[in-house]
Amino acid sequence: MSGKIRVTVWNEFRHEIRNERVKAVYPDGMHTVIGEGLLETGDFEVKYAWLDKDPEHGLSEEVLQNTDVLVWWGHMAHADVKDEIVDRVQKHILQGMGLIVLHSGHFSKIFRRMLGTTCSLKWREVAEKERIWTVEPAHPIAQGLPEHFELPHTEMYGERFDIPTPKDVVFITWYEGGEVFRSGVTFERGYGRIFYFAPGHETFPIFRDANIRRVIANAARWAAPRIRREITCPSVPALEDIRTKPE
Amino acid sequence: MSGKIRVTVWNEFRHEIRNERVKAVYPDGMHTVIGEGLLETGDFEVKYAWLDKDPEHGLSEEVLQNTDVLVWWGHMAHADVKDEIVDRVQKHILQGMGLIVLHSGHFSKIFRRMLGTTCSLKWREVAEKERIWTVEPAHPIAQGLPEHFELPHTEMYGERFDIPTPKDVVFITWYEGGEVFRSGVTFERGYGRIFYFAPGHETFPIFRDANIRRVIANAARWAAPRIRREITCPSVPALEDIRTKPE
Amino acid sequence: MSGKIRVTVWNEFRHEIRNERVKAVYPDGMHTVIGEGLLETGDFEVKYAWLDKDPEHGLSEEVLQNTDVLVWWGHMAHADVKDEIVDRVQKHILQGMGLIVLHSGHFSKIFRRMLGTTCSLKWREVAEKERIWTVEPAHPIAQGLPEHFELPHTEMYGERFDIPTPKDVVFITWYEGGEVFRSGVTFERGYGRIFYFAPGHETFPIFRDANIRRVIANAARWAAPRIRREITCPSVPALEDIRTKPE
Amino acid sequence: MSGKIRVTVWNEFRHEIRNERVKAVYPDGMHTVIGEGLLETGDFEVKYAWLDKDPEHGLSEEVLQNTDVLVWWGHMAHADVKDEIVDRVQKHILQGMGLIVLHSGHFSKIFRRMLGTTCSLKWREVAEKERIWTVEPAHPIAQGLPEHFELPHTEMYGERFDIPTPKDVVFITWYEGGEVFRSGVTFERGYGRIFYFAPGHETFPIFRDANIRRVIANAARWAAPRIRREITCPSVPALEDIRTKPE
Secondary structure (H helix, E strand, C coil), rough: CCEEEEEEECCCCCCHHHHHHHHHCCCCCCCHHHHHHHHHHCCEEEEEEEECCCCCCCHHHHHHHHHEEEEECCCCCCCCCHHHHHHHHHHHHHHCEEEEEHHHHCCCCCHHHHHHHCCCEEEEEEEEEEEEEECCCCCCHCCCCEEEEEEECCCCCCCCCCCCCEEEEEEEEEEEECCCEEEEEEEEEECCCEEEECCCCCCCCHCCCCHHHHHHHHHHHCCCCCCCCCCCCEECCCCCCCCCCCC | CCCCCEEEEEEEHHHHHHCCHHHHHHHCCCCHHHHHHCCCCCEEEEEEEEHHHCCCCCHHHHHHHCCEEEEEEECCCCCCCHHHHHHHHHHHHHHHCEEEEEEHHHHHHHCCCCCCCCCCCCEEEEEEEEEEECCCCCCCHCCCCCCEEEEEEEEECCCCCCCCCCCCCEEEEEEECCEEEEEEEEEEEEEEEEEEEEECCCCCHHHHHHHHHHHHHHHHHHHHHCCCCCCCCEEECCCCCCCCCCC | CCCCHHHHEEEECCHHCHHHHHHEEEEEEEEHHHHHHCCCCCEEEEEEEEEECCCCCCCHHHHHHHEEEEEEEEECCHCCCHHHHHHHHHHHHHCCCCEEEEHHHHHCHHHHHHHHCCCCCCCEEEEEEEEEEEECCHHHHCCCCEEEEEEEEEEEEECCCCCCCCEEEEEEEEEEECCCCEEEEEEEEEEEEEEECCCCCCCHHHCCCCCHHHHHHHHHHHHHHCCCCCCCCCEEECCCCCCCCCC | CCEEEEEEEEECCCCCHHHHHHHHCCCHHHHHHHHHHHHHHCCCCEEEEECHHHHHHHHCCCHHHHHEEEEEEEECCCHHHHHHHHHHHHHHHCCEEEEEEEEHHHHHHHHHHHCCCCCCCEEEEEEEEEEEEEEECCCCHHHCCCCEEEHHHHHHEEECCCCCCCCCCEEEEEEECEEEEEEEEEEECEEEEEEEECCCCCCCCCCHHHHHHHHHHHHHHHCCCCCCCCCCCCCCCCCCCCCCCCC
């Protein structure tokens, strides 16, 4: 027992293999760079899983039972994730496992499953500047972050973002091209906590940025299970005498 | 054009056929009694649909396009509702259609789809008394309701109810047997509004009760579409000059 | 009985008297122009009140009893509003009256009283461009508004805005100078509804803008009382037999 | 530096002096028994303050600067708390200090100040039984608590409780006499966290109950400052070139 939070970083891991531009930025896959950011804090044990790792996308029942927080990045192959694996991940989140969804993961099956909405948004890919404003400085996910920080080149994700009203809007982004976005938002579902964070386009080295790494590490600490427990629907006996009798 | 709100009351409609006790209470099906309660206000046009009405459960694309608010009662046959019909209903809710889920509909595919949780709860069927407290008297769904009202015989639904934090908790129930329940709760998903209301067990004449009818009619007015619009995920041009250039 | 919503527009009305630049924009006071925008919809009866109108700032008990929605603009003389008048306005809001707070009213006694926070923000006055994004297009306050609209010259109000988590964030603003702001936010307190809207600097003709007028009129419809009732703290008899006896 | 959370327990401390029945239950004051419950966990440093301790009610600027979490119990003398001390406590909460309000503290100046509402409720004092349901078992304040727990004798506090929609409803109470109550609710204001907990009537030994003590200790851990920082309203220079020029 290390006392560390056990994170599984899940990456689609196809862009980095098929696209030279992405491979140049993340030669060993985005997941390894996200994991590196977590490991440098000393607070996490990190494992990796990806779409084509095995027939279960690296997300067996055993892996999930031993995962405190699951980080999810996907983009071009959302449809290739099997529904039975989505069912399994959902079950573990509702029982207490944390979920962090990054960037294009907004359209993943698991994020849409958890929220019930389309999770649609506006987008544009012209390498513009993004400035992220810390709207809730006291939130654990904002710990140690400045009041605003920038990414020199980013893909724009703009409102309206079709999500339920978040528990907390921790970050709101300003884009050079004129849009805004609720870029860091939290949700609670069942016993589990969910954080969505918008930055993370595959052609920019965003997961090497110190502020971005801090946000993800903070989120992983915040999303670690508070309890982990099955959810049942039991028939229960009365706790008080029932004196009302049907006719 | 009547200017009336168009409600489709959907009922599983199997208990009333197979179970003598239920048939005695709702000889023509629960849906007709729910519809009767809506019609007596003069504010609604009511149509009916049920599980075995046709291969689409009476919920064709055309029916849903002409439905402002869908009322849902189901219990023993949730699994028989086809996934493609659930997809279709979800799409219409996100685009603006209202949804009212009654009683055992908490476990319906559509409610769980919209909320992302198990929607589990505790339950007990001993015909005990229920007292419903109006916690938000100013909410449109509480309009004209007293500060509390009673049902002489009810099925108990107790906490913890596995739902996301509601937008509003309009009613909380006290049970004779010792439990409490958030019995009237609202959600917003996409452009649509959702209301869940716990009373409505099939062996009691609950949908003939004046207060219950008022709640459902209020909810149907509240859930009527404010806008009705497709949700898209467009790529958009910049609104401002982009002066940041990638290296 | 006109069936119209009765709005009282309250204006500090000192800038327009003392400052030539403001007088040029609003020769008869900002309140008259705000009122004009409401009147052109045909849905409202409009009255006016201001700080120096009479010893009660035009907000007698009788005026408030006959006000459905109070609109508030103040800036340089927040401290001159008497605490007993603030008490009175608070009482009426909690009992059901609506409140719309505009621009620099974020620092008014009544807004801080209702929210319990400092309502601080960042600001800058360089006549920059503001683009307002409609984040909740289905909200009644967003009815008929485009997905974004612009003000050519505005005072910047930036995050962090020290308010409790709003009920709804209807609008988020993008500023030319690089900030973002939750510029249209709702709250509910007691039986009353509150809307804060950031635009409205005294040196620009913002209250003549068609989109701004539409927002304020929508908000006044939305904030109209649903119920209007005193709030009491009564001792009540038990509804059930108490069988537990103290030792 | 002990690394412990520094709690100041504030008690009105008049009932225990003037009323024999209360003195019998809490001979050294309720605050000492609340403090004892915190101390037995080993996680807290506890100090005490009370209304008549000194002209500042024991809440000097220095005391508050060295308080992480303030616990508040008051009842018969809310009006005797000086407004300037309420201002000071509010300032510290907004800057990050936690606040736990117990039982009749619902009507304290500081609680009403923070929430902006009357905080009214129904009440009855017949020593009835109360059963507290844990509605959010994953919330830090519910850690280690059973799904329900009881108090044999309590004062009834019933809905409607005039508070803004809480951040989380952690506990809901069932009363023998037929009411329900949102008995454990959280709020965030500024950088501070607030927890209200309904049990705690002065004539019953409720603060000696193990479950009640656990709730209060959990709440004190949860409400400890995440950041502590002044809130300002600065004028700031533009981060981007302003190219829009006023006419």
